[in-house]
Amino acid sequence: MELDVARIRAAYPALAEGFAHFDGAGGTQPAAPVIAAIADTMGTAVANRGTANTPARRSGEIVAAARAAVADLVGGQPGGVAFGPSATALTYLVARTLAQHWGPGDEVVVSRLDHDSNVRPWVQAATAAGATVLWADVDVATGELPAAQYRSLIGPRTRLVALTAASNATGAVPAVREIADVAHAAGALTYVDGVHATAHRPTEVTLLGADFYVTSAYKWSGPHYAAVVAAPETWAPLEPVKLIPSPATAPDRYEYGTLSFELLAGLTAAVDHLAGLSALAPAALDRRARLTASMTAVAAYENSLAERLLAGMTAIDGVTLCAAPAGRCPTVSFRLAGQPPAETARILGEQGICVSNGDYYAVEYFEAAGLRATGGAVRASIYHYNTSSEIDLLLDALSKIKI
Missing domain, CATH: 3.40.640.10 (Type I PLP-dependent aspartate aminotransferase-like (Major domain))
Known part of the structure; x- marks a missing residue:
């Protein structure tokens, strides 16, 4: 593992509040040095x-x-x-x-x-x-x-x-x-x-x-x-x-x-901060090289979390993924049976799980998909401060929503 996730999470003061943030695509929490x-x-x-x-x-x-x-x-x-x-x-x-x-x-x-x-x-x-x-x-x-x-x-x-x-x-x-x-x-x-x-x-x-x-x-x-x-x-x-x-x-x-x-x-x-995320990015390297090493490690880590999330979602009755690209950034849009996306997001939010809902300004995509008029979708976006236990928390919460 090239990322010390515990060390990384400690650099984000807002995470101490205990929310599980799957809303990074809409904006991440700021790091302490920032x-x-x-x-x-x-x-x-x-x-x-x-x-x-x-x-x-x-x-x-x-x-x-x-x-x-x-x-x-x-x-x-x-x-x-x-x-x-x-x-x-x-x-x-x-x-x-x-x-x-x-x-x-x-x-x-x-x-x-x-x-x-x-x-x-x-x-x-x-x-x-x-x-x-x-x-x-x-x-x-x-x-x-x-x-x-x-x-x-x-x-x-x-x-x-x-x-x-x-x-x-x-x-x-x-x-x-x-x-x-x-x-x-x-x-x-x-x-x-x-x-x-x-x-x-x-x-x-x-x-x-x-x-x-x-x-x-x-x-x-x-x-x-x-x-x-x-x-x-x-x-x-x-x-x-x-x-x-x-x-x-x-x-x-x-x-x-x-x-x-x-x-x-x-x-x-x-x-x-990003340049220092990876343990394989020694300070002796210039910042561009450290950024490349760190962001390569970030991509591998986030992709592993996304695979865990996608595998878990496909096993939950009622969860429908909006798309299945061959390669993706760690961002997933989905619906839970016939439940309005805003309601799904509200239920998760009450449990401290932060997701997005709606069209996220991707107006043309949701119009083409025929989903915008009925509320768009729920979005779970993964960032490098997320953990596998948070993925499991989200999956467990989804599996228990009454629909």
Whole structure:
């Protein structure tokens, strides 16, 4: 076992309350170093960025450290990391910026597997520009996004392809690189939603073929802050609307207003925390190498828990899994007989078992599956602080619900 789960759990103060958290896909609990970094920054003299005095220089150092941390986490470059309050806000920003160069006849490809934050900004931007929106369909039975369809969807007028690196509804992991290669061959850009994927496996944006990759720190033990990563040369020619005196250089010109320095300090602490999860990631390695080792160990551990959960669910009368992807992040959507998902979640919640219910903003998937009108589904998402005993607790509770 590469993860000392008892040691890891001790680093999450909120776990002391005793809840079993299967709601990580909606947001994880913050690690103690994150909380400390935010508090320390709030208690230290920090001014808006500048060079005239120590507090001003400190804020610049915090921003630079956070850019380097995110770059290490996803395999990007610090100069290509732009911050914002959420993945949704950043995606809207990039969509509005790119759409300035779209017009009638241009095409944008979105998927029915994605979270709506990687659908609606592109649909709305394309519509405003007079461009055409094309849809990649989900295989409802498996919950997967078939890659072959993109060869007919992508053509010479395709300007952007938006897709997820992992579904927050089914856990499916699309063939992002295969799809990106088709997009790039046609001269199109790719925008990859890594919000769900980043927390569960090593990430390398260049290997994915992602021109833009967005991630949210609160899905991987950090604060509510987000980053979108692109190569500096990808950012360089783009011109977002901005205030006249705000920075003219990338990535700063994509960051509206004063950044939250305390949250950026917490974000850096979260990346450092992730880098130290695995016992096989010695401190002598650089942070990128430690992150790769730790997230590889995380993936193996979480997958073992997911296998235990799936095996147990299939043995419970009345439990129906919404999808069965061949490979998945450790996220499972299900229904319990004819019980409304909200009622199942409430019953589990009364026992201290925290799950999600509804459509989790995966609107198009649940519409395609015919489940949205009747409440969506119940979601159990596993994170590296979960344990096998918590899996058994959830399975036992499900088996005892009267339906």
